[in-house]
Amino acid sequence: GVTVRVDLVDAKPPVWRRLELPSTLRLDQLHGVLQAVFDWTDSHLHRFVLDDDAWGDGEKYLCPYDVEEGEDDGVPEGDVRLDEVLAAPGDVLTYVYDYGDNWHHRLVVEQVGPAVEDVRLLAGHGAAPPEDSGGIWDWDAGQAPPYDLAEGQAALAVWSATRSMSPELRTLQQHLYGTPHEALLLELLAAAGLDTESVVDDDIAETATARYRWLLARVGAGVRLTSAGFLPPALVTEAMDALWPEDRWIGKRNREDLTPHVSRLRASAQRTGLLRVSRGQLLVTKAGAALRDDPHGLFLHLAERLNGRPRDAFARTCIPLVLVAVAAGRSHRRPVADLLTAAGWGARGGGPVDPYAPGHAAGDALDVLYVAGAWTENDWREDDAVTPVGRALARAALVSSR
Numbered sequence: 378g379v380t381v382r383v384d385l386v387d388a389k390p391p392v393w394r395r396l397e398l399p400s401t402l403r404l405d406q407l408h409g410v411l412q413a414v415f416d417w418t419d420s421h422l423h424r425f426v427l428d429d430d431a432w433g434d435g436e437k438y439l440c441p442y443d444v445e446e447g448e449d450d451g452v453p454e455g456d457v458r459l460d461e462v463l464a465a466p467g468d469v470l471t472y473v474y475d476y477g478d479n480w481h482h483r484l485v486v487e488q489v490g491p492a493v494e495d496v497r498l499l500a501g502h503g504a505a506p507p508e509d510s511g512g513i514w515d516w517d518a519g520q521a522p523p524y525d526l527a528e529g530q531a532a533l534a535v536w537s538a539t540r541s542m543s544p545e546l547r548t549l550q551q552h553l554y555g556t557p558h559e560a561l562l563l564e565l566l567a568a569a570g571l572d573t574e575s576v577v578d579d580d581i582a583e584t585a586t587a588r589y590r591w592l593l594a595r596v597g598a599g600v601r602l603t604s605a606g607f608l609p610p611a612l613v614t615e616a617m618d619a620l621w622p623e624d625r626w627i628g629k630r631n632r633e634d635l636t637p638h639v640s641r642l643r644a645s646a647q648r649t650g651l652l653r654v655s656r657g658q659l660l661v662t663k664a665g666a667a668l669r670d671d672p673h674g675l676f677l678h679l680a681e682r683l684n685g686r687p688r689d690a691f692a693r694t695c696i697p698l699v700l701v702a703v704a705a706g707r708s709h710r711r712p713v714a715d716l717l718t719a720a721g722w723g724a725r726g727g728g729p730v731d732p733y734a735p736g737h738a739a740g741d742a743l744d745v746l747y748v749a750g751a752w753t754e755n756d757w758r759e760d761d762a763v764t765p766v767g768r769a770l771a772r773a774a775l776v777s778s779r
Contacts, residue, residue, distance in 0.1 A: 378398060379397070379398050379400060379459065379460075379463055380499070381395070381397075381484050381486055382394070382395050383411065383482050384482065385513070386481035388513060390519060391503060392505060392506075392524075393501060393502055394501040394529070395501065396410065397493060397496070397499055398496055399459070399496065400460035400492065401458055401459070402458065403456075404458075404459070405455040407459060408423060408425075408472070409539075410536060411472055411474070412474075413535065414533055415482070416532065417474060417505070418554070420509075422476050423472065423473060425437070425454060425471065425472050426471045426473070427469075429469055429483070431473035435471075437451030439451040439452065439454060440454060466487060466489060468486045470483075471484070472484060477512075478509065478511060479512050480506070496537065503524050504524050504525075506518070539563065542566070542697070546698060549562065549717075550563075552721055553716070553719055558715065558720075561715075561716060566701060566705075568706065569704035569705040571775055577676060577773065579672070579673075581765060582672040582675075582676040585672075585749040585766045588620045588642055588748050588750075589642070589646055589679070592642060592646055593646075593652075594669060596660070596661050597661070599661075600658065600659045601657060602654070602658065607634055611631070613631050613633050613639050614630055617639060621638050641747055641748055642748050644744065645741070645744040645748055650662055650678075651668070651678075664678065676773070677773065679745055679770065680774040680776075681777045681778075683742045683770070683774035684697055684774045684778040685741060685742070689738070691717075692738040695717070695735040696739045696742055698713050698735065699742065700775050704768050704771035706762075706768050709743075710736060713732075717734075718730045746770060746771065749770050750764060750766050751763060751764055752764060
């Protein structure tokens with residue numbers, strides 16, 4: 378890890394923070410740290426520069442907006458680790474926030490030590506200026522209140538709870554900033570345990586993948602589908618008897634289109650790249666064959682494909698939020714819908730987000746979780762408890778998408 382002093386350039390009296398940082402921290406994460414400890418609200422553009430001068434000739438590390446706008450004089454900040462730019466005592470990096478007010482922050486490495494995992498605020502002096510106060514020359518640091526280290530550490534703790542969020546969840550949090558709903562989001566993230574090391578034990582991996590491994594073994598060298606493209610009735614019955622023996626589903630349990638348990642299993646196996654259809658046959662893919670007898674490998678394969686990137690903005694927000702709720706062991710319906718409504722989303726005809734809408738938007742992910750055994754019952758009812766399998770798989774999906 379590195380100990381870094383960050384000074385607000387030209388502030389009189391001085392305004393600075395001393396931080397202990399993991400060397401593996403990315404610059405987009407460092408941006409979040411600096412926003413937290415200087416009490417900024419992330420309402421403006423920013424960039425890093427490997428130079429004393431933010432607008433000098435040093436290599437530039439660009440924020441997402443600059444990248445999206447096509448600026449090519451620099452490197453996306455998310456592609457750069459701290460140890461690539463601040464590796465030895467005396468190394469300097471400049472961070473500029475708000476291209477109008479031009480708040481320049483100078484980062485200098487004071488010490489390099491053993492590896493650390495967490496960001497720590499060690500000391501500081503001087504309260505930071507308020508947002509949109511005109512820049513360093515229009516702000517009187519002498520009139521600022523005393524710096525409260527405990528408040529800075531509390532703000533950093535909030536950042537730590539949200540560091541694993543996708544860009545969509547971070548945007549959601551910004552819309553909820555300072556409201557009771559932000560507290561609910563942070564509580565869900567803390568309960569999800571995304572920043573704690575989690576080892577998936579053998580029982581979890583085997584249970585979560587059991588139904589997929591059964592199907593991969595049963596398909597074997599291939600299964601001829603019906604003329605309508607469904608699984609043969611005998612195979613549907615066999616799957617229900619083997620995988621859901623206690624489920625009293627209506628009908629004869631022999632038609633795939635009328636047996637959602639089996640249709641979810643097959644459809645999710647195809648979407649996650651374990652099975653494919655060719656010339657009327659259902660076949661195991663190379664990935665499926667390689668993972669058929671590897672519960673841990675299959676578990677990670679499924680997790681990596683849960684948090685998809687659909688084009689629809691509502692779905693892109695719903696999927697990670699639903700996964701956070703499941704990882705936290707909570708309902709993915711009413712609490713998630715309330716958060717989305719508070720952030721400005723609504724039903725098409727007006728009114729709040731329907732409790733079932735997030736689940737529909739995240740349907741592909743919920744199919745995998747359902748097949749894996751994420752709930753105590755074979756349903757997604759509000760009162761069904763999330764199982765350890767469900768929490769582990771949702772957590773792994775969120776961690777894999779960082």
